[in-house]
């Protein structure tokens with residue numbers, strides 16, 4: 001290593017508040033929707049009964065930035081989850097989601113539902129606009145949510161497209177990107193945040209959902225055993241959700257021998 005090179009160990013050092021710059025204080029202080037989610041316990045595990053709470057700040061860290069699209073997606077998904085699941089947590093091991101192929105809405109869809117393009121459980125349909133469709137894999141039940149037409153200002157929509165076309169001069173782009181970002185946040189602050197998710201995001205149950213074709217299909221192995229019941233005779237030290245009955249040593253040894261012998 002050269003004398004002035006930073007040692008690798010220092011590159012990842014975390015100064016105080018390093019994570020929190022990613023979400024503006026006024027946004028983090030706002031009353032934002034949260035999501036309760038369930039997942040499986042491990043790579044071959046059963047469903048974990050412990051609920052996790054996902055906040056907007058978690059989504060921002062996963063997505064890379066806070067933006068109006070992320071927040072519109074959060075409002076839409078909250079309205080959808082309220083209709084589809086009520087107070088029941090979102091089971092991320094049992095859902096297929098359809099979203100527009102937008103960086104922001106697609107990340108909200110994948111993060112909050114567990115749907116993944118590589119397993120065929122995140123499908124894409126650009127006609128959905130700002131909205132999602134959900135299908136519960138175990139039951140086939142389906143729902144959708146759509147943003148009320150006209151809720152998001154037409155001027156901002158027009159600029160979103162114009163700023164991606166590459167037709168503006170560099171000097172215009174430098175200033176207009178800043179004006180555009182401010183317009184998006186003004187709308188979030190003044191219009192979206194004071195509204196309830198169901199005010200402008202309409203969710204309903206679907207009798208039938210015609211799914212777009214998958215980009216890829218593969219077996220998602222970490223959800224295969226989701227419904228296997230917990231052990232009866234072998235409380236696991238790694239599973240605090242189980243009642244810890246006194247361990248029966250002979251039962252433990254029997255199952256350990258069975259495991260040590262290998263599966264075949």
Ligand SMILES: [Zn+2]
Pocket residue numbers: 063065066067069070103104
């Ligand atoms: Zn975004």
